[in-house]
Amino acid sequence: MSTLGTTNVFDYVNVLDKAADAAWIRNEVISNNISNADTPGYKRQDVNFETQLAKALRSSRYRSMDAKVADVKTSRLNPITYTDYSGFSYRIDGNNVDPDTEGVYLAKNQLVYQGLELSIDQEFKNLKLVLK
Numbered sequence: 001m002s003t004l005g006t007t008n009v010f011d012y013v014n015v016l017d018k019a020a021d022a023a024w025i026r027n028e029v030i031s032n033n034i035s036n037a038d039t040p041g042y043k044r045q046d047v048n049f050e051t052q053l054a055k056a057l058r059s060s061r062y063r064s065m066d067a068k069v070a071d072v073k074t075s076r077l078n079p080i081t082y083t084d085y086s087g088f089s090y091r092i093d094g095n096n097v098d099p100d101t102e103g104v105y106l107a108k109n110q111l112v113y114q115g116l117e118l119s120i121d122q123e124f125k126n127l128k129l130v131l132k
Helices: 011-035 050-058 065-071 099-131
Strands: 045-048 080-083
Touching: 011 045, 011 050, 011 065, 011 099, 045 050, 050 065
Parallel strands: none
Antiparallel strands: 045 080
16 A cells, blocks of 8 residues: 555556556467467467566665655556567477466466556545545
């Protein structure tokens, strides 16, 4: 929960929004992996966002979380889609997608997205409470 008195009221919302966007993109990428599970030569893809966010928050190491979030440049937080294990294959045809594993990743990502939505909603409830 943010302390709205010490930060811009939208600092947390902006960071959470970027994280939700990344989770949405990851959902699309995982769905694409599942769709291509039988495509010869297809390599699974994933999205890198958490590393960028952790790096952005670590840059101001000895500061409060409010200060760290306030310092995050959301324009630099962009999810990056990459090919995962490009040199590895489960099958002779060169494909490295395991549909069962992708299903687990999809379920996990959906929980993450729902958690981010709830967090954004809570930030707006906090703002509404302060404005009363």
